Amino acid sequence: MNGTPLESLKKIFGYTTFRPPQQEIIEGLIRGEDAFVLMPTGGGKSLCYQIPALHRPGVGIVVSPLISLMKDQVDALVACGVRAAFYNSSLKSEEARQVLALLHREELDLLYVAPERLMSEGFVERLREIPIALFAIDEAHCISQWGHDFRPEYAKLGQLRQLFPKIPLIALTATAEPHTRKDILERLGLSPSQCYVSGFDRPNIRYTVLQKLKPFAQLSNFLQGRREEAGIVYCLSRKRVEKVSEQLRDAGFSAASYHAGLPAAQRQRVQEDFLRDDVRIIVATVAFGMGIDKSNIRYVVHYDIPKNIESYYQETGRAGRDGLAAEALLLFGYGDIVLARSLIENSDNPEQKRIELHKLNTMVGFAEALSCRRQVLLGYFGDRLEQDCGNCDICLNPPELVDVTEDARKALSCVFRVDQRFGVGHVIEVLRGSKKERLLQLGHDHLSTYGIGAEKSQEYWGSVLRHLVQQGYLEQDVSNYSVLKLSESARPVLRGEQTLRMAKPRAKTVALPKAVRR
Ligand code: ADP
Ligand code: ZN
Numbered sequence: 273m274n275g276t277p278l279e280s281l282k283k284i285f286g287y288t289t290f291r292p293p294q295q296e297i298i299e300g301l302i303r304g305e306d307a308f309v310l311m312p313t314g315g316g317k318s319l320c321y322q323i324p325a326l327h328r329p330g331v332g333i334v335v336s337p338l339i340s341l342m343k344d345q346v347d348a349l350v351a352c353g354v355r356a357a358f359y360n361s362s363l364k365s366e367e368a369r370q371v372l373a374l375l376h377r378e379e380l381d382l383l384y385v386a387p388e389r390l391m392s393e394g395f396v397e398r399l400r401e402i403p404i405a406l407f408a409i410d411e412a413h414c415i416s417q418w419g420h421d422f423r424p425e426y427a428k429l430g431q432l433r434q435l436f437p438k439i440p441l442i443a444l445t446a447t448a449e450p451h452t453r454k455d456i457l458e459r460l461g462l463s464p465s466q467c468y469v470s471g472f473d474r475p476n477i478r479y480t481v482l483q484k485l486k487p488f489a490q491l492s493n494f495l496q497g498r499r500e501e502a503g504i505v506y507c508l509s510r511k512r513v514e515k516v517s518e519q520l521r522d523a524g525f526s527a528a529s530y531h532a533g534l535p536a537a538q539r540q541r542v543q544e545d546f547l548r549d550d551v552r553i554i555v556a557t558v559a560f561g562m563g564i565d566k567s568n569i570r571y572v573v574h575y576d577i578p579k580n581i582e583s584y585y586q587e588t589g590r591a592g593r594d595g596l597a598a599e600a601l602l603l604f605g606y607g608d609i610v611l612a613r614s615l616i617e618n619s620d621n622p623e624q625k626r627i628e629l630h631k632l633n634t635m636v637g638f639a640e641a642l643s644c645r646r647q648v649l650l651g652y653f654g655d656r657l658e659q660d661c662g663n664c665d666i667c668l669n670p671p672e673l674v675d676v677t678e679d680a681r682k683a684l685s686c687v688f689r690v691d692q693r694f695g696v697g698h699v700i701e702v703l704r705g706s707k708k709e710r711l712l713q714l715g716h717d718h719l720s721t722y723g724i725g726a727e728k729s730q731e732y733w734g735s736v737l738r739h740l741v742q743q744g745y746l747e748q749d750v751s752n753y754s755v756l757k758l759s760e761s762a763r764p765v766l767r768g769e770q771t772l773r774m775a776k777p778r779a780k781t782v783a784l785p786k787a788v789r790r
Contacts, residue, residue: 273326273327277290277295277298277299277302277323277324277327278290278295280323280326280327281319281323284326284352284353284354285319285352286352290319291315291316291471292470292471293309293311293468293470293471294316294319294320296468297309297320297442297468298319298320298323298324298327300466301320301321301324301328301406301440301442302324302327302328304438304440305440305466306440306441306442306462306463306466307320307440307441307442307443307462307466307468308412308442308443308444308453308456308457308460308462308466308467308468309442309443309444309445309468310444310445310446310453310467310468310469310470310472310653310654310655311444311446311468311469311470311471311472312446312471312472312589313446315446315470315471316471317410317444317446318345320442320444321334321406321408321442321444322349322354322382324405324406324440324442325381325382325405325406325408326354326381328405328406328440329403329405330378330402330403330404330405331375331378331380331381331382331383331402331403331404331405332381332382332383332404332405332406332407332408333383333385333390333399333404333406333407333408334382334383334384334385334408334410335384335385335386335387335390335407335408335409335410335429336384336385336386336410336411337386337387337410337411337414337421337423337425337426338410338411339360339361339362339386342358342360342384342386343358343362345358345384346358346382346384349382354381354382355374355379355380355381355382356380356381356382356383356384357371357374357375357380357382357383357384358371358383358384358385359371359372359375359383359384359385359386359389360384360385360386360389361386361389371383372398375398375402376398376401376402378402378403381405386425387414387423387425387426387428387429388425390429391425391428391429391431396435399436404436404439405439406439406440406441406442407432407436407439407440407441407442408441408442408443408444409429409432409441409442409443409444409460410444410445411444411445412443412444412445412456412460413445413447413452413456414426415427415429415430415455415456415459415460416451416452416455416456416459417455417623418449418451418452418455418627421447427459429459429460430459430460430461432460433460433461434461441460441461441462443456443460443462447582449580449581449582449631449652449653450652450654451627453467453654467654469653469654469655469656470655471655472585472649472650472653472655473646473650473655473657474588474589474592475661475663476592476595476596476597476598477588477589477591477592477598477599477600477663478597478598478599478600478663478664478665479588479600479602479645479646479649479663479664479665480599480600480601480602480664480665481601481602481604481638481639481645481665482601482602482603482604482665483603483604483605484603484604484605484607484608485605487575487603487605488516488519490603491505491516491520491573491575491603492520492523492525494571494573494599494601495520495525495553498570498571499525499526499552500552501552501570501571502546502549502552502553502566502568502569502570503552503553503554503569503570503571503572503573503591504553504554504555504556504560504561504569504571504572504573504587504590504591505520505527505553505554505555505556505572505573505575506556506557506558506560506572506573506574506575506576506578506587507555507556507557507575507576508557508575508576508577508608508611508612508615509557509576509611510531510532510533510557512575512576513529513530513531513555513556513557514529516555516575517529517555520553520555525552525553526551526552526553527551527552527553527554527555528542528545528546528551528553528554528555529542529554529555529556530542530543530554530555530556530557530559530560531556531557531559531560532557532559542554543560543564546564546566547564547566555575558578558583558587561586561587561590564590566590566593567593567594568593568594568596569590569591569592569593569598570591570592570596570597570598570599571591571598571599571600571601572587572588572590572591572598572599572600572601573601573602573603574587574588574600574601574602574603575603576603576608576611576612577602577604577605577608577609577612577632577635577636577639578602578635579612579615579616579628579631579632579635580628580631580632580634580635581631581634581635581638581649581652582631584602584635584638584649585649585653588600602639604639604640609632609636612632613629613632616628616629616632630748630754633754634652637738637741637742638652640735640738641666641738641742642666642671642735642739642774642775642776643660643666643739643742643774643775644657644660644661644664644666644667645661645664645665645666645667646660646661646663646664646667647660647661648742651742651744666775670775671775671776672775672776673773673774673775673776674773674774674775674776675771675772675773676736676739676772676773676774677765677768677770677771677772679725679728679733679736680736680739680740680745680765680772680774681765681766681768682703682721682724682725683699683703683725683733683736683737683740684740684745684746684758684762684765684766685720685721685766686699686702686703686719686721686724686725687699687746687756687757687758688758688766689702689719689720689721690702690716690719692755692756692757692758693755694755694756695748695753695754695755695756696734696737696738696754696756698711698716699733699737699756700725700730700733700734700737702716702719702721702722703721703723703724703725703726703733704723704725704726704728704730704733705717705722705723705726735774736774737756739774740762741756743772744759744761745758745759745761745762745765746758746759746762747759
């Protein structure tokens, strides 16, 4: 293909400019570099491999688990004049033969292949005989058991690097949970320096977390002045959905329930009513929202804490698709953590259980954080926000900052003294000079950091340690009982070269976000 990637973007796809990291990714691939792309759904991942495939000799091989979407993608490309085809189990044998003939005649720019087809011996042999522009692995989180959608047929894709060492490889996903991310890099043999993360921010959504006191009163208070607006209220259980929905109707709100226990016809009807604005509020379990395309949802309330940050991000992300101001309100109560935890405890896969508990704890950390919500949220996805956002409860009503350098050093050196082999609870016990038997058996009462933080409460040390984790000074090793480890950035703090400030823990009596007249 002649011309620049930008010319292709205009001529073939009809767009005028690249979105921020697209161009960098595309140029890297054209040079033969690998890439790992983390972008939310709708961010524009496809162009990142489609354009380089057109600018490199040979065919671009795209792996996707979603057979039903392959045809749509290919049809759209063909309509733009791109020579694209797909090869999966939905093809009749004659059709499959035709696709293979095109492949061997080198008449394809892009070929979409199901993972199990690609890694079959016969197919790998075929690919050795023809020039290949690149491999693109879509929905790359399917390769990791950490992801929510592990697929065994994806595991074999780890061999691609060895089988085709010279062909650039691009992996793409919208699921950027840190452990999944690390796992994908390792399994595919990609380098962290080729990671591109962006586009997770939803600047028009205002995040607010309220301590859950009288939840229904808090909810109806929030909804006053928003009666004409469309919104979703998420609850953790079907029972609570029914109850809250009924209470709302009793209070004169236009509300309907939605959960997996309702007959399909009823769910369908509720959804349509909501789309047509015949009902304003949907009270729902997580079952609601998948594939719902309503751009003017003005708020999402979490009546209960979501199971993990991914769900929170995805669910709040349903608000404000039209780009206008939207609210995300989380009611956060300690009792809910117990409920959420018990739901996880029911799982009988111990590995899964540990992962989910860790994710829940991270969600709790987000709710308890006293620094910009958006920074914490984006930081979780590996996306960076340099400044405070100015559009979350913390930024709008900032807590007082206090210097915690001295205590941070105590906490960090205590983590070091226990050989980076213990979790938050134990570190706090050492700091506070606990006389617990296990601690004494370990001899940790002889450590230099034993009891150096006795005058401060357990909660205080909890928030210092959480702050250190959230700010990246400490890491929690999840594959090993959430053991705390020092990260590189802890050094300057330990050496006294850096000061640290943290929000002063406060009793939360923050006001509800006000409804704005539009
Ligand atoms: P993803 O795979 O990340 O979910 P897609 O690749 O399907 O996202 O892109 C989402 C939408 O954004 C598509 O309609 C796509 O055509 C459009 N899009 C992607 N890149 C650009 C761009 N640079 N300019 C305008 N629209 C774009
Ligand atoms: Zn903020």
